[in-house]
Structures are given as C-alpha cells and as structure tokens.
Amino acid sequence: MPHPLLSELAAMLPASSLLTDPEKLAPRLVDARKRLHGQALGMALPASTEQAAQIIARCHAHGVAVVPQAGNTSLVGGATPMSGNALILGCDRLNTIRHVDPLGYTLTAEAGCVLDDLKQAAEAADRLFPLWLGSSGSARLGGLIGSNAGGMQVQRYGNMRELRLGIEAVLPDGQVFRGLHALRKRNAGYDLKQLFIGAEGTLGFVTAATLRLFPAESGHATALVAMESAEQVLDLFAQTKTALGEVLTAYEMINGAALGLMAKHFPSIAQPFETTPAYAVLIALSGADNDTALKERLMESLLATGYYDAVIAQDVDQSKALWGLREHIPAAQNRQGPSIKHDLALPISAIATFIDAAAEALQRELPFAQPVIFGHVGDGNLHYNLGLPAGADLVDQERKANSLLFELVARHGGDISAEHGIGRLRIAAADAGHDPVERALMRQIKAVFDPGSLFNPGVLL
Numbered sequence: 001m002p003h004p005l006l007s008e009l010a011a012m013l014p015a016s017s018l019l020t021d022p023e024k025l026a027p028r029l030v031d032a033r034k035r036l037h038g039q040a041l042g043m044a045l046p047a048s049t050e051q052a053a054q055i056i057a058r059c060h061a062h063g064v065a066v067v068p069q070a071g072n073t074s075l076v077g078g079a080t081p082m083s084g085n086a087l088i089l090g091c092d093r094l095n096t097i098r099h100v101d102p103l104g105y106t107l108t109a110e111a112g113c114v115l116d117d118l119k120q121a122a123e124a125a126d127r128l129f130p131l132w133l134g135s136s137g138s139a140r141l142g143g144l145i146g147s148n149a150g151g152m153q154v155q156r157y158g159n160m161r162e163l164r165l166g167i168e169a170v171l172p173d174g175q176v177f178r179g180l181h182a183l184r185k186r187n188a189g190y191d192l193k194q195l196f197i198g199a200e201g202t203l204g205f206v207t208a209a210t211l212r213l214f215p216a217e218s219g220h221a222t223a224l225v226a227m228e229s230a231e232q233v234l235d236l237f238a239q240t241k242t243a244l245g246e247v248l249t250a251y252e253m254i255n256g257a258a259l260g261l262m263a264k265h266f267p268s269i270a271q272p273f274e275t276t277p278a279y280a281v282l283i284a285l286s287g288a289d290n291d292t293a294l295k296e297r298l299m300e301s302l303l304a305t306g307y308y309d310a311v312i313a314q315d316v317d318q319s320k321a322l323w324g325l326r327e328h329i330p331a332a333q334n335r336q337g338p339s340i341k342h343d344l345a346l347p348i349s350a351i352a353t354f355i356d357a358a359a360e361a362l363q364r365e366l367p368f369a370q371p372v373i374f375g376h377v378g379d380g381n382l383h384y385n386l387g388l389p390a391g392a393d394l395v396d397q398e399r400k401a402n403s404l405l406f407e408l409v410a411r412h413g414g415d416i417s418a419e420h421g422i423g424r425l426r427i428a429a430a431d432a433g434h435d436p437v438e439r440a441l442m443r444q445i446k447a448v449f450d451p452g453s454l455f456n457p458g459v460l461l
Contacts, residue, residue: 002020003041003062003064004062005041005058005059005062005064005087006018006020006041006042008058009042009044009055009058012051012054012055012058013044013045013046013051013055016045017044017045017046017047017093018042018043018044018045019042019043019044019045020041020042020043025040025042025043025088027072028040028043028069028072028088028090029080029081030080031072031074031077031079031080032072032073032074032075033075033341035077035425036077036080036082036424037080038080038081038082038083039081039082039083039084039086040067040081040083040084040086040087040088041064041084041085041086041087042087042088043069043087043088043089043090044087044088044089044090045090045091045092045093046089046091046093046094047093047094048094049094049168049170049176049207049208050176052089052094052170052205052207053170053174053175053176054174055087055089056089056170056171056172056173056174056205057173057174059087059454060172060173060174060452060454063085063452063454064085064086064087064454065081065083065085065086065087065454065455065456065457066086066087066089066172066205066454066455066456067079067080067081067086067087067088067089067201067456068089068091068142068146068201068205068206068455068456069088069089069090069091069143069201070090070091070111070112070139070140070141070142070143070144070146071114071135071138071139071140071143073135073138073139073143074143074147074200074420074421074423075341075343075420075423076417076420076421076422076423076424076425076426077423077424077425077459078146078147078200078201078421078422078423078424078456078459078460079143079201080424082424082458083457083458086457089205090112091110091111091112091140091141091142091205091206091207092112092140093112094110094111094112094113094142094207094208095110095112095113095114095117096109096110096113097109097110097113097117097118097121098110098208100121100122100124100125100127100213101182102125102126102127102213104182105127105212105213105214106165106182106210106211106212106213107121107122107125107127107129107210107211107213108166108180108182108208108209108210108211109121109141109208109209109211110141110207110208111140111141111142111145111205111206111207111208111209112140112141112142113140113141114136114137114138114139114140114141115131115133115135115136115137115139115140115141115144116136116137118131118141118211119131119136122213123216125213126216127213127214127215127216128213128214128215128216128217129163129211129213129214130153130156130157130163130214131144131149131151131153131157131160131163132151132152132153132250133149133151133152134151134327134330141206141209142205142206142207144160145160145164145167145196145197145206145209146196146197146198146199146200146201146206147160147198147200147419147420147421148160148161148197148198148419148421149419150376150379150381150418150419151376151419152250152252152284152376153249153250154376154378154379154381155248155249155250155251155376155378155379156248156249156250156378157214157249159419160197161194161197161198162212163211163212164193164197164209164210164211164212165181165182165183165184165210165211165212166179166180166181166182166183166193166209166210167179167180167193167196167197167206167208167209167210168180168206168207168208168209169196169203169204169205169206169207170204170205170207171203171204171449172203172204172449172450172452172454172455176207177192177193177196177204179192179193180208180209180210181210182210195445195449198421199460200421200422200423200456200459200460201455201456201459202446202450202455202456202459202460202461203445203446203449203450203455204449204455205455215288217286217287217288218287218288218289218290219285219286219287219288219289219290219291219292219293219294220284220285220286220291220294220319221284221285221286221291221294221295221297221298221312221313222282222283222284222285222312222313222318222319222322222323223282223283223298223302223310223311223312223313223322224272224280224281224282224283224310224311224322224325225280225281225283225302225307225309225310226273226277226279226280226309226310227277227278227279227280227281227307228277228278228279229278229279229352230253230279230351230352230355230356231352232279232307233253233279233281233351233352233377234348234349234351234352234377235305236281236305236307237251237281237348237377237378239301239304239305240283240301240305241378243301243304244285244297244298244301246287247285247286247287247289247294247297248283248284248285248378249284249285249286250282250283250284250376250378251281251282251283251284251376251377251378252281252282252283252326252374252375252376252377253279253280253281253282253373253374253375253377253382254279254280254281254282254325254326254329254373254374255278255279255371255372255373255374256276256277256278256279257370257371257372257373257387258329258332258333258372258373258374259271259276259277259280259325260276261329261332261333261335261336261372261387262325262328262329262332263276264332264336265331265332265335265336266324266328266331266332269321269324269325269328270321271325272311272322273309273311277309280325281377282322282323282325282326283298285297285298295312295314298312299312326374329372329374333372333385333387336387337387337388337389337390338387338388338389338390338392338394339372339385339386339387339388340369340385340386340388340394340397340398340401340402341383341385342382342383342384342385342386342401342402342405342416343381343383343416343417343418343419343420344381344382344383344384344405344409344414344415344416344417344418345380345381345382345409345414345415345416345417345418346380346381346382346409346412346413346414347380347412347413347414348377348378348379348380350412350413350414351377351380351382353412354382354408354409354412354414355371355373355382355384357408357411357412358371358384358404358405358408359371361404361408362386362401362404365400365404366386366397366400366401366404368388368389368392369386369387369388369397369401370386370387370388371384371385371386371387372385372386372387373385379418380414380418381418381419382418384405386401402429406429406433410433415434416429416430416433417430421460422459422460423459423460424458424459427458427459427460427461439461442460442461443461446461
C-alpha cells in the first residue's frame with residue numbers, strides 16, 4: 001500500500017512530476033562517486049515555488065524527510081537520501097530564467113537552470129556570468145548555491161556567495177522566504193539569505209536566485225608554463241598577480257603525475273612539453289582588450305619573470321586543448337583506478353610547504369599512494385588526490401590518508417573542504433577538526449529552521 005503522502009502528491013502533481021518507479025528512481029539514489037546507495041519513497045518535481053511549498057508542507061505534516069537534489073553531482077554524499085522515509089525534491093522543472101537586467105547587471109533564474117544556460121543567457125545580453133566548472137553542462141543553480149560552488153575563476157570573481165544578490169527558498173514547514181531582490185545595498189538587519197548558501201539543502205529548498213553579472217570579455221589569453229617546484233608555482237603567481245592582476249582570471253596548478261595520467265588516458269590532447277615537468281601552471285587572462293593585446297601582455301609578463309618554458313595558445317582551439325589538460329584530470333584518474341579525493345583549502349603562502357610535508361608523511365605511511373595534485377592556486381584550493389594500486393583496501397587506506405592529511409592541513413592553517421562541502425562523508429572530520437562553538441551554533445540554527453530535522457537529515461551536521 002503506498003504511503004499516504006504519495007497518494008496526496010499524486011492528486012496534486014502531473015504523473016511526470018512524481019517518480020516512484022524503481023527503475024526511474026534508481027539513478028537518483030546513487031551519489032556521483034557511486035559510493036552511497038540510498039532509498040526513498042519517491043521523487044517530486046515541482047514546477048513552481050508555490051507547488052514546492054505545497055509539497056514540503058505535506059511532507060512536514062506526514063513527518064517525511066525532504067532531500068533536495070539538483071544535478072546530483074555532490075562529491076561528499078550531500079544529495080543522497082539514506083532513509084526510506086524520505087522524498088527527493090528535484091528542481092529539474094524549475095528551469096525558467098525569469099529576468100535579465102543588462103543595465104543593473106543582474107539575472108534572476110530558477111533553481112533548476114543549468115549553469116551553461118545561465119552563461120548563455122548572460123551572453124545574449126552582452127554580459128558575463130563568470131562561474132566556471134567542469135560540470136557546467138549538468139550543475140544546476142540550486143546545487144551551486146547549496147554547495148557555495150567555486151570553480152576556476154574564484155580568484156577574480158569570487159564563489160557563489162559573492163555572485164548572487166537575492167534568494168527565494170521554501171522553508172521546512174512550507175513557508176516561502178522571499179529574499180529575491182537585486183539590490184547591491186540593503187542594510188536591514190540579519191542577511192538571512194546567506195544562511196542558505198553552502199547549507200547543502202539542510203535549511204530549505206532554494207527555488208530561485210538573483211545573480212550578479214559582469215561586462216562581457218572581449219579578449220582572452222591562455223598559457224601553460226613548466227615549473228620545477230611548487231615554490232616556483234607560488235613565485236610565478238605572486239609576480240603574475242602583481243603585473244596582471246586586473247585581467248588575471250585563472251591560475252591553475254597541475255603536477256607531473258596528473259599530466260602523466262592525461263597522457264595515458266587522453267592521448268588525443270597533446271602535451272606541449274618534450275618531457276613532463278614536475279609542475280605546470282595554466283594561466284588565463286580576460287578583459288576588455290582583444291586577444292592579441294592580452295597575449296602580448298602575457299608574453300611580456302612571463303619574459304620579465306624569467307620563466308621561459310611556456311606555451312601561449314595562438315587561437316581558441318589551442319586554448320581549449322590547454323584547458324583540456326586541466327579539466328579532464330578527474331576523468332583520467334577514474335580511468336586509472338581507485339583513488340582518494342581531497343578538496344583542501346590552504347593559505348596560498350602555505351601550499352608549497354604543505355605539499356612537501358604531505359609527500360614526506362605519505363612516503364612514510366602510505367608509500368604506494370601516488371599524489372595527483374591540481375587546483376586553483378589563486379584562491380588556495382588544492383585538489384590533493386591519491387591514486388591507489390588495483391586491489392587496495394579503499395576504505396582502510398582512505399581512513400589513514402584522511403587522518404594524515406587533515407591533521408597536516410590544520411597545522412598549515414587550512415581546512416578539509418574548500419568547495420565540495422561536508423555532506424555525509426566529512427561530518428566526523430568536521431566535528432573533530434572544526435571549532436566546536438561553530439558546530440554548535442550551526443546545530444542551533446538548524447533547530448530554529450527545522451526543529452524536526454526533516455530537511456536533508458544526516459548531511460552537514
């Protein structure tokens with residue numbers, strides 16, 4: 001006999017907006033890394049904020065948990081329902097771009113809009129929405145807000161917290177928080193919309209947001225530079241930031257092991273160096289100047305720094321190929337075999353010393369683990385992944401690696417999560433390593449918004 005909630009929702013929603021068939025539901029019950037396999041009563045797909053509010057109110061009345069799910073790309077299990085007494089609430093049908101204001105440099109869109117669609121809508125108005133992720137074809141706005149997404153261009157434009165102005169969300173009891181304004185200045189007390197950003201769907205269901213836009217970029221320049229050490233990576237960053245700060249869009253680091261995996265698993269993406277360097281840096285400029293002017297500035301800057309072993313893309317295709325060496329690293333690592341993922345935040349000045357200390361500790365404790373390092377140096381975000389040999393005990397090795405690296409990152413003034421969040425998989429580490437007052441305050445806020453702990457239970461806290 002179906003749950004009473006499902007009977008009520010079936011009367012409210014079109015058949016296509018309520019999924020209960022196990023085959024159709026199955027992909028939504030597995031996390032992006034296929035480590036968690038959950039269960040749920042079904043999945044509802046509201047087509048409006050009002051419909052979402054009605055669904056959530058019925059869940060509240062029946063004591064059924066709600067698990068918000070956008071693109072289902074969480075890498076820490078933040079969108080996987082683990083209780084059978086739960087309803088997945090998707091934002092797929094909330095896919096309208098409500099308004100674009102070129103003069104005000106804002107765009108208002110619903111939570112189900114895919115990042116690529118947001119960027120295209122901004123471009124159609126001769127504006128730029130600068131968030132840049134490898135998953136831009138699948139990541140949805142609701143998930144970008146819930147995870148406070150960052151990506152490749154944070155060092156210039158900021159993450160989602162800095163890219164949005166207003167938020168509309170349905171609270172756990174069905175009330176609608178209407179904070180969907182486009183104001184740059186609004187000093188009216190507690191800035192409540194901030195609570196929904198990075199909350200991983202634990203305080204409510206985001207239905208829409210107003211985003212900041214920027215002037216369209218007329219020109220671009222891209223270079224890949226070979227480096228001998230992480231210290232050189234930071235030295236070049238400091239000099240490039242000083243010389244080109246107003247047009248420096250991205251500064252990405254790739255270690256030799258990552259380049260080796262790319263050569264093995266993506267041989268069609270040509271590598272420009274005869275021998276694989278210890279590190280490579282991908283530098284991107286963009287701005288009002290044309291491509292030629294930016295390439296000349298980039299070349300002059302590199303010559304002034306003394307780092308000559310570099311390739312500057314001469315056209316769009318070459319630029320895409322250089323970026324391909326960075327963007328396909330996670331896929332190359334997946335093809336290689338089992339791996340342990342880490343998304344670390346560090347002070348920029350501590351990145352090189354952390355890498356050295358981690359290499360020494362791993363050689364002692366996990367000598368068979370291969371560090372595959374890449375990340376956003378410009379904002380201190382290091383993806384420090386470990387490749388494991390086939391047949392390795394992933395659970396045991398991950399426990400050891402996490403203990404070692406999380407202690408090291410704390411010692412260097414960093415944190416265990418830069419952009420992936422806490423989800424289900426990092427709760428114990430957050431409780432052990434984060435300020436207990438901070439964790440307690442978060443639980444108190446959660447209790448105010450969701451006293452029954454029905455919204456994404458078991459995530460974040």
